[in-house]
Amino acid sequence: MTFVWRDLPSHSFSEDEPTYYERPVLKEPVWIWAVPLYFYAGGTAGAAAVLAATAQALAGDELHGLVRTCRWVAAVGGAAGSALLIRDLGRPERFLHMLRVIRPTSAMSLGSWVLAGAASATMGSALLSDHGGLPGRLGHFAGSLAGLLGMPLAGYTAVLLGNTAVPVWKATRRSLPHLFIGSAVSGAASLFGLLPVDLSPREVRIVERFGMMGKVADLAAMTVVEHEADRIEPVGRPLREGISGALWTAARVLTGASLALSLLSGRSRAKRAAGGLLGTAGALALRFAIFHAGKASARDPRATFRQQRQPREAEANPQR
């Protein structure tokens, strides 16, 4: 627990906007670094699976290298994501309890089923699709399934955050999915720039376009998120101040730089790698920014109170 030592506690009592010794109302998220990392991994895996399935469906054989890489990225992302989530559990040995029930009210429950399905599908598609015959066909089927599941996989984490009591997450629940999807696309595409795989120029172009669209969406969504959060002053504060604020700015700068780089002409490996690095760092920074913003927001009682008061007062219903 945190300690608040204040001068003259009874004097510090504010009749207009009271708090309880500046204590938070909410509990801070107990999640560790593994969770934002999972957001990244899951997003990347989801976007990669979607790209893989799309590429497979539209131009299967021509884009074999891209599909294969995407499937492996998705598989590794799904597996690593699962591992990260299990790492974060208070009782990791009970990870299977995630599949005990399906709770439509719980984004995490739905997400767990999605993750379970997506991780299996991506892994199946990665392992099997190189084979011929039935396994190969199964692999491709799994790849399509992975593409379908990859969509919610990339986005449900935003809903998961939005569906909490944490003011900054709650306030941005409409824009956060766009941000996460944009960042997932950007992150996945950026990762390709870092991978030591040989893609055809066409494949490189596809990845680059995909990534640019992601980055543009990402940067646009960031602005919307800020706008949503700032509607109530203390709610948006974590995106401007502290560690989360710094990470948020870093995410914007890194992603912006990555986008700028990809807009420059030239397709050198080094340029791609640099763009990939910036994009990846941006995607990671974004997830950590959102994560820490949530922590800071939960700690701020005024964010909680005003978020609930202001709409009410706006309704000219000044009760209590």
Place this chain on the structure above:
Amino acid sequence: MAECHPVGFRWVMAAKSRGAKVIHVDPRFTRTSAVADLHVPIRAGSDIAFLGGLIRHVIETERYFLEYVLHYTNAPALICEDFKDTEDLDGLFSGWNEKDGQYDPASWAYEGTDVGPAAGNREHFTGQPYSERGTQSGAERFDFTLQHPRCVFQIVKRHFSRYTPELVEEVCGVPRELFLQVAEAVCANSGRERTTAFCYAVGWTQHSTGVQYIRSASILQLLLGNVGRPGGGIMALRGHASIQGSTDIPTLYDILPGYLPMPKDKHDTSFEQYVKLNGSPSGWWSEFPKYAVSLLKAWFGAAATKENGWRFDDLPRLSGDHSHMTTVSAMADGEVKGYFLMGENPTVGSMHGALHRKAMRKLDWLVVRDFALTESAEFWRDAPEIERGEVRPEDVPTEVFFFPAATHTEKDGSFTNTQRLLQWHHKAVEPPGDCRSELHFTYHLGRRLKELYAGSMEPSDQGLLTLTWDYPVSGESEEPSAEAVLQEINGFRVADRQPVGQFTDLKDDGSTACGCWIYCGSYAKGVNQTARRKPGREQPCVALEWGWAWPANRHMLYNRASADPEGRPWSERKRYVWWDEEKKHWTGHDTPDFIADRPPSYRPGKDAKGIDTLAGDNPFVMQGDGLGWLYAPSGLADGPLPTHYEPQEGVVENFLYGQQCNPGRMEWLRRDNPYHRPWDDPRFPCLITTYRLTEHHTAGGMSRWLTWLSELQPEMFCEVSPQLAREKGLTNGGWATITTARGEIEARVLVTERIPPLRIKGRRIQQIGLPYHWGSKGRVRGDAANELISFVADPNVSIQESKALTGAIEAGRRSRGRRVVTSGPLVPALSSGGHERDLPVVGHKPVGPHGISESRTQEGD
């Protein structure tokens, strides 16, 4: 009350929900204040002025319960002509003996007669009643018009006439309007239809005038007719499970079980003399011989005979005050060699911990019995002076035995609660390891000592050798039977060992034995009455069948007063005990505290003796005259009426009299017990008061080791006002050092408006609140507040003054942790020019051994 007795407060809240008005008078705004209708902040140590103001208000506005006052109190009694009030003598009553430094109460007596008190200093009674009515002991002359200038009523009226609301405001810091609200509420809620109750705890007793605090409340309640009636009374809220029991069956030096006085060397030279001086020719104490003989029969069995004075001479004699602090001073001077501490932690819980430790370092041996190693058990290696290197463990010669104690769940026995109710607790499990009950320890210690002394012909040893000590034991650990001990306490017929049913069955011829007469009946009919557990909801609210209340299962003392002189309830609403004319018997919701078949109309004849002197309308049966004493003609060491004196260490001069402090107070004039200037000490400008918190228990032995309680109040802290915090640079949650001439302690700071500065005579007085639960051991630690407090006490009961003293506060942690006992003077001495505690005549009080200056020695006469 909500702070220290939350479950007791349950009933206050129940009353409040039914419309009762709750008034809380306290220097601090506490958890009680939080739910009170009215909170009155008062300067610690000024309650007599406040209560005196209420008394004056009741008299001046003629709101007293006239019929009650006329019949049940000594208001109409005339006092002898020699009596002079403090109003006449600048703060002294008549009878101050300059040479001996104490009062001679002769001039306080009723005109023409000398009456012994029901309690207190019985040696005030000469044993030679010179009443015209022969053996009757009570006032001789009365004025039922209450107009005679020497009648008690007029004396009381005059005495308190200066205690006006204006004076209350000046002395107590209580705004006039607030005081008048209290006064009006108390008056409005008294009389035939309504009653007012007062509840108090050690905030009233721990003063050098503590007894007179309670007397003030008694006078007020008697005037208002609030004693012996439901919803009335003065309720002592006591702090330990059986602290009432340990007063009834006293582990106290000055009394024997059932409030029989310990014999005194000068007066009680024989059993006959003892009975004569301590009994009473009238009132219930006329039964004294029966109780004394039965006690000695219980202790010495067949060896106690009429011929040998029931072995009265085997009892040790008192030669003065041998109370706790006196003992500790003697110990510090090397006179006490061995010390038993049984479930008590005085280095934290008693005043001036360093002096206690010094005393314990002078012991040859110390026995500590407790649950855990307390500060007192480890005084030789864990104390401020050890930390400072002033004392090394190797230099402490005391041999220490620590015996782990059994808990209440590991032994049978009874506790007596604060309402005199005995409740048996049953053993649930065996104690672990070597943990044993005190019953086990005491019994086996006695058994071994008897063996060690077997065959001795020394007179000193005959008491021990003839002591009855044959309690049945059981189990592997040979645990004695608590029930067998209770049977002895209850009493039995010597011939057939059948239990006695009630104390009226006790005899003075040696045919009955009884270990404590007021507990007689607790084992009536051979049944452990204290273990009765008829659920409360299955019986009327007085709940006579749950446990057993002394005396005779009477839940309310003096409840005869709940009926009018004719024996009818004062009102239907306040019906409690009444006379049943048909059955010729007292009856009611409670066991009547009166002679069951004595009709209201009974009047004693001229030659009535003993309890026959009690008239049918004398509810206060323990008094020689059966009346409630507005004015105490005897029994008190510091005057027949309460008078406002300032504490030993005050912030202001006494407004009322030249005499600053209680002239009778006990002081310990020792280098290791320095006092501050009586008032206005520039070194110690703040007023300190100490208290308990809900979350801890006294010296912490039963709470500081428990996580569930420790986490709720984890550190020693001091409460200060925002203004004081600002002045001294104290920050909330930071540290402060609080200093007196005795020592310095550190505490966390809690800045709060709940401890307001008071305006006294235009001056702002800052108060510092200190809970006293912590010490250097346990799960949570902190400095002990009692390190700051001096040895100074009330003269009647030797209870220390810890609720009002002066001190200083500074920001920051203590750098040194000094104690005057080991570090020498902490502050340079001040000449107290112009600041005298006493009038010149009082200043000559003699100083006895160990620096003790008291007003209760028997050396004078």
Place this chain on the structure above:
Amino acid sequence: MAAVGFFTDTTICIGCKACEVACKEWNQLPDDGLRFTGMSYDNTAALGASTWRHVSFIERPVPLTGQETGLGDFSWLLQSDVCKHCHRAGCLEACPTGAIIRTEFDSVYVQPDICNGCGYCVVSCPFGVIDRREDDGRAWKCTLCYDRLKGGMEPACAKACPTDSIQFGDLDELKDRARGRLERLHRHGVTEAYLYGADAAGQPGTEGLNAFFLLLDKPEVYNLPPDPVAPAMEAKPAWTSMAFAVLGMAAAAVGAVLMGRES
């Protein structure tokens, strides 16, 4: 089984903390740290994984109606806080494992044999009640003494409470009692008194609390949210938004693949 709950009447709370300790005793909970907070007499600070009842102490420079004090404008509000067992419970609806259930007593209970410590309930509680215990890894909160209820016993805190500030019982009956009490207080001029969370109308975001309170000042004063909402009640926009975003991603993928071909 009828719904049961708590009615905590803060106007008669004396801040003794018997509820805190009785809860710890029955549930055998560890301490929550032995540190001085400087927050009046509140050293517990908040509800948490090891503290399921918490008494708040509020020193206000505001007088209490019906109370007169020599301190002038001052009062000390005391309140025993607890899990609200909301009708729409954030934690329950967030719990992915089914560890948190609504019991036959209509209480919200964390099954310790199921909870895997995912931590989602912690952020989903709009009251900041439930928390994960570090050494244990599982989420804990007030169980409404589920085991005791099954044995026909009342919860330990309500049983211990010396002034009946904590009342336990049939929810409908408690609400009647609370309304009666409120009416009485209003009659006595304590117009600032109100019920917090007694019904869905007053607190639509939770549809009412099974543990509701009678308060004397703004909820914020007691560290209670003024208008809490169970997150799942607002889930729809987020899911819709995600659906659009995801479709956008698919479109982007299609676009990228197609654009790649053109070049």
Place this chain on the structure above:
Amino acid sequence: MGFLSSLSRWPVLQQIRKGDVHALRETARSPRSEQLRPRTEGADRVVQSICPYCAVGCGQLVYVKDEKILDIEGDPDSPISEGCLCPKGAATFQLVTGSHRVQRVLHRRPHGTEWEEVPLDWALEQVAQRVKRTREETWEETTKEGRRVHRTMGIAHLGGATLDNEENYLIKKLFTALGIVQVENQARI
């Protein structure tokens, strides 16, 4: 088969079978939850006791199983407390079962720096001998003024307010018979 039966207990299957869309109630309940009972139901006996802290005298119930205390809570039968306890009373369980309790007799020699564990019998005998020695050394039959006092001022006692009446009785009885007058307790403080 174990696998099948455990599969059939898989809540999600029940959820589907029962059409329980939300799975917020019984479907998600574990066998442990179903069998949950208050631990006091398993007590061998319930002993009526009284709170050992302050003098209000609240009733307590002590639940015992296998000679161990399971739980201590308020006794609803008590007309004084009606089942309530304050925080101290509610913490009684920890008071009597806590690890803070010393369970062996300890002895600190004169000038010693440590405690030593000693047998109970030995310690009791030593104390008896110390009492005898000190008593004999400090016996005072008469005062300087020649008044008979028949006592020792060399031994003193403090404590008793937390003890039982029966214990206090034995203490007062024995110590008075030994000529010890300095017997005191918390009531003075």
